[in-house]
Amino acid sequence: MITARFSPSLDWRDFIAFAQGLFARENLVEKFETAFAEYVGRKHAIAVPSARAGLHFLLRTCGPTGGKAIIPAWTYYAVPAVSRLSGFMPRFVDVRPETLLMDEEQLAAIDDPEVKVIIPTHLYGRVQDMDAVMKVAKDKGWIVIEDVAQGLGAKWNGKMCGAFGDAAYFTFGPTKNFTTLGGAMIVTDDDAWAERLRAMIAPTKSASKFHAIKAALFGLALSLAAMQPLFGMFVYPLLRWGKPRGFDLIEKATSDPPHDYPLPPPEFYKNNINNAQAAVGLRQLKKVDGLNDARAVNGRRMLALLDGAEKADLPSLREGESPIFMSFPMQIIDPDGLAKELIKHGVDTTRGYMSYGPGLEFLQPGSRDTRNAFAPRRPRSHQAAGAGAGRVPANPTDAGVAHTPNPNITTVQFVSRTAHVAAPAEPVIAPVGATISGEVTEAARLAASPDVQPDSPAEDIVPDYPHARHADRRVLHLPVHPGVRPSQVGRIAKVVLAALRRY
Numbered sequence: 001m002i003t004a005r006f007s008p009s010l011d012w013r014d015f016i017a018f019a020q021g022l023f024a025r026e027n028l029v030e031k032f033e034t035a036f037a038e039y040v041g042r043k044h045a046i047a048v049p050s051a052r053a054g055l056h057f058l059l060r061t062c063g064p065t066g067g068k069a070i071i072p073a074w075t076y077y078a079v080p081a082v083s084r085l086s087g088f089m090p091r092f093v094d095v096r097p098e099t100l101l102m103d104e105e106q107l108a109a110i111d112d113p114e115v116k117v118i119i120p121t122h123l124y125g126r127v128q129d130m131d132a133v134m135k136v137a138k139d140k141g142w143i144v145i146e147d148v149a150q151g152l153g154a155k156w157n158g159k160m161c162g163a164f165g166d167a168a169y170f171t172f173g174p175t176k177n178f179t180t181l182g183g184a185m186i187v188t189d190d191d192a193w194a195e196r197l198r199a200m201i202a203p204t205k206s207a208s209k210f211h212a213i214k215a216a217l218f219g220l221a222l223s224l225a226a227m228q229p230l231f232g233m234f235v236y237p238l239l240r241w242g243k244p245r246g247f248d249l250i251e252k253a254t255s256d257p258p259h260d261y262p263l264p265p266p267e268f269y270k271n272n273i274n275n276a277q278a279a280v281g282l283r284q285l286k287k288v289d290g291l292n293d294a295r296a297v298n299g300r301r302m303l304a305l306l307d308g309a310e311k312a313d314l315p316s317l318r319e320g321e322s323p324i325f326m327s328f329p330m331q332i333i334d335p336d337g338l339a340k341e342l343i344k345h346g347v348d349t350t351r352g353y354m355s356y357g358p359g360l361e362f363l364q365p366g367s368r369d370t371r372n373a374f375a376p377r378r379p380r381s382h383q384a385a386g387a388g389a390g391r392v393p394a395n396p397t398d399a400g401v402a403h404t405p406n407p408n409i410t411t412v413q414f415v416s417r418t419a420h421v422a423a424p425a426e427p428v429i430a431p432v433g434a435t436i437s438g439e440v441t442e443a444a445r446l447a448a449s450p451d452v453q454p455d456s457p458a459e460d461i462v463p464d465y466p467h468a469r470h471a472d473r474r475v476l477h478l479p480v481h482p483g484v485r486p487s488q489v490g491r492i493a494k495v496v497l498a499a500l501r502r503y
């Protein structure tokens with residue numbers, strides 16, 4: 001039996017809803033917003049073109065006009081990118097090796113008055129300890145914006161992710177557990193903030209019917225490609241041939257622009273959810289719990305079957321956590337090698353699309369916003385004047401949003417290697433995983449070493465984020481999506497265990 005790495009949460013009824021929505025007269029977007037807010041347990045839900053646009057709108061209206069935002073050092077590249085360009089320099093925090101989520105224990109040690117915002121991120125449908133995060137954030141006066149792009153339906157102590165922070169954002173791309181074929185949502189309970197958000201988002205236009213139909217056709221193509229027997233007949237042979245040679249067809253079809261982009265192309269800021277997409281969203285709300293349950297059962301079963309696997313660090317669940325297992329990340333020494341081995345035996349895997357935040361090119365000293373998608377083709381006079389050393393601040397004119405140039409966003413020094421030297425040292429955390437512990441300990445020792453000579457090379461004294469950096473090299477995702485039948489989980493686990501033994 002051959003298993004695809006994902007299965008879009010779309011069935012024929014979603015496409016019927018989409019077609020009906022194209023011709024509906026009532027405002028389905030408002031209806032979807034209301035139903036979504038109720039599902040998450042928030043007062044306001046506001047549709048936005050993408051999560052990164054949502055984060056931008058949230059940061060621009062949250063109160064402070066600049067400062068720093070705490071972001072996990074292992075996350076989706078658009079989060080630090082948008083944060084920086086919205087006026088909040090990333091202040092990274094390492095992840096815990098066993099959860100790959102921001103280490104909650106490190107938060108209390110952060111004593112930096114410039115920090116205004118924290119973005120706890122429920123990566124892989126795993127759950128950040130929101131009780132711990134909220135407690136520290138409250139003490140420190142940080143605004144909490146939850147990133148639930150991968151966790152709709154996951155819970156902490158029975159409460160929905162996205163219902164803890166001052167605000168939260170979600171995204172509904174075609175490979176997520178919940179999809180409207182593009183588009184995203186932001187939520188908050190704060191009436192005044194919601195009003196500011198609506199005012200800022202008002203000029204953003206709904207996607208045209210043509211755009212939505214293109215997105216629906218892409219969703220349909222992905223659904224067919226992932227479906228058996230089509231996957232086995234047409235896609236698998238290409239993956240079987242291409243993957244060992246470094247060519248991954250699915251990655252090519254679904255991937256983002258290169259991650260050195262400070263910001264993604266403008267379509268992420270245009271094309272808000274339209275009526276047809278909202279109709280799909282309303283239908284998805286009815287089935288999301290069932291699909292999430294199937295993921296969670298598969299994920300837990302995979303954990304149990306791989307328990308004790310040698311040469312692999314598995315995700316570990318925490319008390320209070322109800323994950324949805326958007327994916328099953330496993331850390332191993334040679335993920336590409338294992339992926340090549342597994343595809344031979346019919347198991348399609350992915351390295352995922354997360355990045356080591358501090359290593360992103362656009363955060364390095366001297367990097368320029370030459371590919372800033374927001375920057376107008378010809379710099380306008382007010383921007384040129386406000387840009388300091390020749391840098392043009394972000395200006396999302398494409399979304400029709402008024403934007404005042406912010407001097408905070410014209411510097412990248414905070415994350416530069418040399419600037420790190422003066423930054424407060426990260427507390428060293430005890431490594432957990434057996435496989436990664438050696439290197440992690442060494443990296444942490446170097447990072448925290450009190451006897452570093454001032455004239456040693458910068459590389460030696462940079463406080464590192466060792467667990468996030470290791471994740472960058474080692475994570476491989478096994479398929480546990482609802483398209484995988486429980487009996488298949490057993491087969492995949494067997495193939496993985498056998499492949500690991502051969503290493």
Ligand SMILES: Cc1ncc(COP(=O)(O)O)c(C=O)c1O
Binds near residue numbers: 050052053170268
């Ligand atoms: C964790 C995380 N945050 C933010 C985003 C950004 O979402 P969007 O592509 O809608 O901007 C993603 C996208 O998948 C994500 O995985």
